[in-house]
Amino acid sequence: MIPSVLSVDTVSRWYGNVVAVNDVTMTIGPGITGLLGPNGAGKSTLIGMLAGFLAPSAGTVTLNGDTVWKNPEVYRTIGLVPEREAAYDFLSGWEFVLANAELHGLPDAGAAAQRALAAVEMEFAQSRRVGEYSKGMRQRVKMASALVHDPAVLLLDEPFNGMDPRQRLHLMDLLRQMGADGRTVLFSSHILEEVEQLAQQIEVMVAGRHAASGDFREIRRLMTDRPHQYVIRSSDDRGLASALIADGSTAGVQLDDDVLSVEAVSFLRFTELLPRVARDAGIRLFEVSPTDESLESVFSYLVKS
Known part of the structure; x- marks a missing residue:
């Protein structure tokens, strides 16, 4: 053919x-x-x-x-x-x-x-x-x-x-x-x-x-390496925020009304970092939820990149 x-x-x-x-x-x-x-x-x-x-x-x-x-x-x-x-x-x-x-x-x-x-x-x-x-x-x-x-x-x-x-x-x-x-x-x-x-x-x-x-x-x-947004609830949100912002895998950490929002630059590094930081600081993680995992948000990032 x-x-x-x-x-x-x-x-x-x-x-x-x-x-x-x-x-x-x-x-x-x-x-x-x-x-x-x-x-x-x-x-x-x-x-x-x-x-x-x-x-x-x-x-x-x-x-x-x-x-x-x-x-x-x-x-x-x-x-x-x-x-x-x-x-x-x-x-x-x-x-x-x-x-x-x-x-x-x-x-x-x-x-x-x-x-x-x-x-x-x-x-x-x-x-x-x-x-x-x-x-x-x-x-x-x-x-x-x-x-x-x-x-x-x-x-x-x-x-x-x-x-x-x-x-x-x-x-x-x-x-x-x-x-x-x-x-x-x-x-x-x-x-x-x-x-x-x-x-x-x-x-x-x-x-x-x-x-x-x-x-x-x-x-x-391309989809995995994009910045990822998470909402985290823990036993010490302020202490966790301080530990995360010191690491290069996060581009931004925000604490509002007892809600910790994190932007992770490196997805793989962040998934390794978060449980280690929490463990070393004696902080319990109650919830880690991605807020931007819809296909529309992923594709929109590809358009902007």
């Missing part, structure tokens, strides 16, 4: 005064890439432009050097699984996938549809109407539709939504095989663990901006 490369060059997309994607540049090549970010980060808009369904307001999106927008030929190469429901409820699963095979002009549309349904383990329900499917089954039949023409590029927007654990594991195995075969697979998720299990390369989006890029270890290190 000839390697396929999607290139995003200084791309923005806005709707009136709302900027959904802001000056994004990235390259997506063979293998599995995870598009990670909180809800509302611009992931779906970016995937829409990669698939040629949305025009960039500025910048260009290309597939192997050819512009994607207003280029129907790219659909011979691209398969898309959108997040929104994109199936006709009155069709059976078989009819829905077969219709897509016929739209692609495949020489044996029936055989192609059967292979695609088998790949996602939906043969058992192929004669039932899509409107009767569960959320997970609808996701799988959308996947079959995207695979029916054997695309070199697969774009998936939150593909694991609604799937049970077994379905999720099966889809992950299928995507791993596609990546190993040299296909270009991009999937979006707001769940860090999904991306960790599957993606070789990670692109992080926050508030429409491209916040970080790298393999999982690099992204995890």
Whole structure:
């Protein structure tokens, strides 16, 4: 299979005064890439432009050097699984996938549809109407539709939504095989663990901006090495504050209304320092709570860094 490369060059997309994607540049090549970010980060808009369904307001999106927008030929190469429901409820699963095979002009549309349904383990329900499917089954039949023409590029927007654990594991195995075969697979998720299990390369989006890029270890290190905020309750907050501020692993210590707030510069050093300082000073720790561990706060730090 000839390697396929999607290139995003200084791309923005806005709707009136709302900027959904802001000056994004990235390259997506063979293998599995995870598009990670909180809800509302611009992931779906970016995937829409990669698939040629949305025009960039500025910048260009290309597939192997050819512009994607207003280029129907790219659909011979691209398969898309959108997040929104994109199936006709009155069709059976078989009819829905077969219709897509016929739209692609495949020489044996029936055989192609059967292979695609088998790949996602939906043969058992192929004669039932899509409107009767569960959320997970609808996701799988959308996947079959995207695979029916054997695309070199697969774009998936939150593909694991609604799937049970077994379905999720099966889809992950299928995507791993596609990546190993040299296909270009991009999937979006707001769940860090999904991306960790599957993606070789990670692109992080926050508030429409491209916040970080790298393999999982690099992204995890960026997240871990950032300043961390904690609230601590102990038997002697004032004594603990004095001991912590003297160490270089804390950038700030504040004691207000019997609440000790600490900003730790070095996460690893702080996790080693705190219990040792408390023990040496004879101070009992009652509570150590992070206050900024949401994905939104982590991603926001990446944007600012």
